[in-house]
Amino acid sequence: MSAVVVRGFGWRHAGRKGWAVRGVDLRVEAGERVLLLGTSGAGKSTLLAALAGLLPEDSGEQEGTIEIDGLDPRKARERVGVVFQDPETQLVMARCGDDVAFGLENRGVPAEEIWPRVDEALRRVGFPYHRDRPTAALSGGEQQRLALAGALALRPGLLLLDEPTANLDPAGATLVRQAVRDALDADTTLILVEHRVAEALPLVDRVVVLEPGGGVRADGPPAAVFAAHGDALADAGVWVPGRPVPRRPAAGPAGAPLITADRLGLPPRLAPTDLRVRAGEALAVLGPNGAGKSTLALLLGGLLRPGTGTATATAELAGRDAGTPPHRWRAPALARRIGSVFQDPEHQFVTGTVFDELALGPRRTGQPEAAVRSTVDALLERLRLTRLAGANPYTLSGGEARRLSVATALATAPRLLICDEPTFGQDRRTWLELVDLLAELRDAGHGVVAVTHDPDFVAALADRTVTLERPVPGGRP
Amino acid sequence: MTHTNSNRWRTIDIVVAAVIAVAFGVIFWAWGLVWRAADPLFAATPAAQAIMYGVWLVPAVLGGLVIRKPGAALFCEAVAATISALLGAEWGGITVVQGLIQGLGAELAFAAFRYRSFRLPTAVLAGALTGLSAGLFDFFVWNTAYDLTTYRIPYAALTIVSSALVAGVGAFFLTRALAGTGALDRFPAARERTAI
Amino acid sequence: MIGVEPVAVPGAPLARRNPVAKLAAALVFSFILIATLDPVAPAIAIAIELAALPLFGVRYRVLARQAWPLLASAGGILVTLVLFAADRSGRVLVEAGPVLVTEGVLVTALGLVLRMLAVALPGIVVFATTDATDLADALIQNAKAPARFAIGALAAFRLVPLLEQEWRMISMARRARGVDAGRNPVAKLRLFGSTAFALLVGAIRRGTRLAVAMDARGFDAGTPRTVARRQRFTRADGLLVVGAAVLAGGALTVSIVLGTFRPLIG
Ligand SMILES: Nc1ncnc2c1ncn2[C@@H]1O[C@H](COP(=O)(O)OP(=O)(O)OP(=O)(O)O)[C@@H](O)[C@H]1O
Ligand SMILES: Nc1ncnc2c1ncn2[C@@H]1O[C@H](COP(=O)(O)OP(=O)(O)OP(=O)(O)O)[C@@H](O)[C@H]1O
Ligand SMILES: [Mg+2]
Numbered sequence: 001m002s003a004v005v006v007r008g009f010g011w012r013h014a015g016r017k018g019w020a021v022r023g024v025d026l027r028v029e030a031g032e033r034v035l036l037l038g039t040s041g042a043g044k045s046t047l048l049a050a051l052a053g054l055l056p057e058d059s060g061e062q063e064g065t066i067e068i069d070g071l072d073p074r075k076a077r078e079r080v081g082v083v084f085q086d087p088e089t090q091l092v093m094a095r096c097g098d099d100v101a102f103g104l105e106n107r108g109v110p111a112e113e114i115w116p117r118v119d120e121a122l123r124r125v126g127f128p129y130h131r132d133r134p135t136a137a138l139s140g141g142e143q144q145r146l147a148l149a150g151a152l153a154l155r156p157g158l159l160l161l162d163e164p165t166a167n168l169d170p171a172g173a174t175l176v177r178q179a180v181r182d183a184l185d186a187d188t189t190l191i192l193v194e195h196r197v198a199e200a201l202p203l204v205d206r207v208v209v210l211e212p213g214g215g216v217r218a219d220g221p222p223a224a225v226f227a228a229h230g231d232a233l234a235d236a237g238v239w240v241p242g243r244p245v246p247r248r249p250a251a252g253p254a255g256a257p258l259i260t261a262d263r264l265g266l267p268p269r270l271a272p273t274d275l276r277v278r279a280g281e282a283l284a285v286l287g288p289n290g291a292g293k294s295t296l297a298l299l300l301g302g303l304l305r306p307g308t309g310t311a312t313a314t315a316e317l318a319g320r321d322a323g324t325p326p327h328r329w330r331a332p333a334l335a336r337r338i339g340s341v342f343q344d345p346e347h348q349f350v351t352g353t354v355f356d357e358l359a360l361g362p363r364r365t366g367q368p369e370a371a372v373r374s375t376v377d378a379l380l381e382r383l384r385l386t387r388l389a390g391a392n393p394y395t396l397s398g399g400e401a402r403r404l405s406v407a408t409a410l411a412t413a414p415r416l417l418i419c420d421e422p423t424f425g426q427d428r429r430t431w432l433e434l435v436d437l438l439a440e441l442r443d444a445g446h447g448v449v450a451v452t453h454d455p456d457f458v459a460a461l462a463d464r465t466v467t468l469e470r471p472v473p474g475g476r477p
Numbered sequence: 478m479t480h481t482n483s484n485r486w487r488t489i490d491i492v493v494a495a496v497i498a499v500a501f502g503v504i505f506w507a508w509g510l511v512w513r514a515a516d517p518l519f520a521a522t523p524a525a526q527a528i529m530y531g532v533w534l535v536p537a538v539l540g541g542l543v544i545r546k547p548g549a550a551l552f553c554e555a556v557a558a559t560i561s562a563l564l565g566a567e568w569g570g571i572t573v574v575q576g577l578i579q580g581l582g583a584e585l586a587f588a589a590f591r592y593r594s595f596r597l598p599t600a601v602l603a604g605a606l607t608g609l610s611a612g613l614f615d616f617f618v619w620n621t622a623y624d625l626t627t628y629r630i631p632y633a634a635l636t637i638v639s640s641a642l643v644a645g646v647g648a649f650f651l652t653r654a655l656a657g658t659g660a661l662d663r664f665p666a667a668r669e670r671t672a673i
Numbered sequence: 674m675i676g677v678e679p680v681a682v683p684g685a686p687l688a689r690r691n692p693v694a695k696l697a698a699a700l701v702f703s704f705i706l707i708a709t710l711d712p713v714a715p716a717i718a719i720a721i722e723l724a725a726l727p728l729f730g731v732r733y734r735v736l737a738r739q740a741w742p743l744l745a746s747a748g749g750i751l752v753t754l755v756l757f758a759a760d761r762s763g764r765v766l767v768e769a770g771p772v773l774v775t776e777g778v779l780v781t782a783l784g785l786v787l788r789m790l791a792v793a794l795p796g797i798v799v800f801a802t803t804d805a806t807d808l809a810d811a812l813i814q815n816a817k818a819p820a821r822f823a824i825g826a827l828a829a830f831r832l833v834p835l836l837e838q839e840w841r842m843i844s845m846a847r848r849a850r851g852v853d854a855g856r857n858p859v860a861k862l863r864l865f866g867s868t869a870f871a872l873l874v875g876a877i878r879r880g881t882r883l884a885v886a887m888d889a890r891g892f893d894a895g896t897p898r899t900v901a902r903r904q905r906f907t908r909a910d911g912l913l914v915v916g917a918a919v920l921a922g923g924a925l926t927v928s929i930v931l932g933t934f935r936p937l938i939g
């Protein structure tokens with residue numbers, strides 16, 4: 001059971017002029033459950049890392065102080081458990097049980113106590129497999145649960161969770177939230193970062209909203225905070241519950257077909273699938289984790305060679321390459337016709353700055369430099385990335401990186417745009433902006449395919465949906 | 478984090494050194510896929526093969542230049558060798574010993590400057606010394622049955638030259654390029670960059 | 674795909690031995706054999722190795738798959754020797770310009786090829802039957818290797834399949850952004866270079882995050898670690914090492930007795 005006191009805290013990452021967070025004053029009593037909100041880039045992840053004692057002195061500049069039970073967080077790590085957004089980089093060992101045991105070994109827990117505590121932690125998060133299961137064979141949701149078990153096994157007084165359900169299908173997200181709720185006992189203080197407030201509310205009894213410029217904007221019980229500041233917060237980009245998003249249905253009927261998938265598949269990753277995408281329509285691809293949605297996106301994008309069936313581009317999309325399947329096109333021709341946004345934004349970055357990343361596509365299509373500049377500047381402005389134009393894409397916050405990767409594809413306005421989870425980790429304001437951008441592209445007669453777990457996104461933009469099933473019952477090999 | 482001893486390895490030093498070794502394991506694997514076809518060509522032209530030798534020694538010098546701690550070069554090359562053995566490299570357990578010997582060469586160079594200089598001449602010396610240790614190992618262990626003047630000596634000399642150039646000069650500029658991406662921000666190797 | 678899992682049948686009597694013992698046995702065996710250049714000792718050693726294979730649970734087919742690049746190298750050795758052999762004694766078999774093949778050359782070549790196989794096989798067998806986690810555990814517990822380093826390396830090893838996956842993703846991302854090499858070999862080389870660089874950058878970033886995650890779970894807290902998985906070095910493990918030394922020594926002795934022994938140095 002741990003209490004947190006934050007006084008005038010600020011952090012500036014090395015290499016940045018602006019502060020990631022600043023002027024935060026906060027008191028969290030032992031046993032409280034806090035939801036930490038704020039627009040994308042407001043500094044939530046940075047504050048969480050500071051609380052966990054994981055901002056090394058050599059990586060930035062600090063202002064103010066944080067105390068966990070009166071201790072500096074770097075000395076109080078024993079009391080803190082943390083689960084980051086990306087579970088893959090948190091798993092250390094090759095077998096699930098070993099991974100949970102890793103933290104216990106480090107803390108010097110006597111050998112005979114380790115395995116009972118491992119089993120207990122796995123049971124608390126509802127982990128379905130034996131502890132010998134290789135960590136590499138877990139789906140994203142299972143990895144999240146394992147990371148949670150690894151944190152819980154240490155019996156932390158303070159549990160920090162950073163978007164623990166990002167990238168999970170709705171069922172998986174419910175399971176993880178359930179696991180968090182079941183795993184919390186009266187002794188644990190919880191600080192949770194999550195953009196989607198409605199789902200997270202049952203877990204918390206207090207909401208804290210960070211102000212991007214610095215300081216805390218609102219603080220209190222959820223009902224009181226949303227009653228008092230609801231409209232202002234929604235305008236600022238917080239997902240205030242009970243405020244529906246506007247729908248953006250297609251302006252007119254869909255046009256000519258662009259690409260047709262005929263029993264397109266790649267066993268065992270994707271079972272044969274039929275679909276057709278037309279100009280001027282937005283198609284949403286849904287399905288549980290591991291159903292093969294990303295694989296389908298790569299196949300349609302001409303980036304993977306199909307294992308079964310074919311992807312046929314019509315002359316409308318392919319021009320004089322109409323006879324050959326997209327995966328055999330030369331890269332420059334492909335990039336001009338089909339834009340792809342990868343599930344993991346970092347996989348996609350090719351250059352060293354945000355500006356160059358956006359300019360790469362338009363430059364390659366031979367636009368004059370002035371036109372490139374105005375395209376890029378307009379995108380930067382709409383997606384609130386202007387102040388980051390010179391930053392390295394890899395130093396962006398989760399939501400910023402996602403927006404940038406979508407923007408790189410929008411910059412060339414390809415005839416067919418395929419995005420994998422374009423809206424995850426976005427605050428309400430940038431979310432609406434992204435939906436607008438995609439809707440504009442579609443209404444200008446381009447085809448849009450979006451792989452997504454986001455029901456709001458489907459409701460707002462999709463003209464049609466396709467749902468994939470898991471190819472093998474019971475999940476991954 | 479309050480340790481003042483700058484020679485103590487932080488977790489990030491250990492993991493990143495090992496990751497550099499692992500990444501080169503994967504890069505070598507991809508390189509092998511690309512160039513396997515060219516393999517037989519080298520049998521008749523040992524010079525060409527020795528020129529390529531330096532590529533295998535890059536992790537040793539790179540590890541030393543990035544981590545800047547005693548033992549970094551040795552650790553990097555030894556881990557790289559062990560990993561290639563675990564992945565089923567055809568030379569088996571001997572690779573591990575060979576890796577240790579090769580890493581030792583670069584380590585000596587950095588030690589000679591008391592782990593204070595990481596400039597180009599140091600890097601070249603480190604490359605040349607790992608080339609020397611690798612060359613000596615091959616000279617005595619693998620090449621004894623060959624003619625001294627037409628094969629063994631030219632091969633060893635080329636190994637050293639190639640290592641100085643590819644592993645030494647190459648790793649130096651690679652470190653610079655890596656620092657430019659911000660990936661080394663938590664290492665002393667990161668250049669002063671302007672804030673954004 | 675790069676394989677990171679052991680390929681042996683689990684539970685074979687020698688595969689279950691302590692990883693440090695297996696590694697030591699392989700190194701002892703290999704190093705004794707390095708000392709000779711004759712074909713007889715390695716031939717005996719190879720026979721021993723092949724006979725021991727079932728005890729390690731390695732199928733001959735699996736071994737052949739792991740070792741086939743070695744056989745390719747054997748061809749290289751032959752060609753190189755024909756051109757550069759030090760010893761050209763014995764009856765001349767072929768003479769054409771610089772190419773001079775004698776009986777001596779062939780015997781040397783045979784010796785070198787067999788020696789290479791005999792030296793490499795033990796290591797291949799050991800690593801094919803050893804799990805990386807077990808090796809790290811045994812190195813820490815039985816060989817007094819520093820725990821932070823062994824575990825750090827182990828955590829990095831887990832990234833191998835992820836990085837391989839990353840290589841493919843980077844290549845696809847470049848293609849999606851309009852970058853490819855076509856058939857131009859120079860462009861191919863440059864693309865290889867830039868892909869490898871991107872992989873390295875990504876790997877270092879991943880390593881940085883992994884280190885943070887490890888610290889978050891108390892990796893470098895200064896508390897003495899305990900071990901969840903015990904590795905024991907038993908008498909049987911000691912016997913394995915001794916046995917390897919005795920068998921390799923025996924092969925060498927036979928060669929000396931037969932008068933075929935040719936020491937490496939001298
Ligand atoms: N390693 C880093 N180096 C430099 N700048 C960084 C780094 N990490 C984050 N930043 C910057 O600090 C600011 C706050 O980032 P942070 O990740 O804390 O935001 P966040 O509130 O978690 O946003 P999101 O909801 O998008 O995840 C951002 O502007 C980001 O670009
Ligand atoms: N490169 C690969 N090699 C082998 N298997 C893969 C590869 N990529 C994905 N898979 C497997 O193929 C299946 C489908 O993966 P895919 O990433 O397409 O699923 P998805 O529907 O996008 O899931 P998610 O919602 O989690 O992103 C999964 O079981 C996955 O583990
Ligand atoms: Mg964040």
Ligand SMILES: [Mg+2]
Nearest residue numbers: 293294295343
């Ligand atoms: Mg996916």
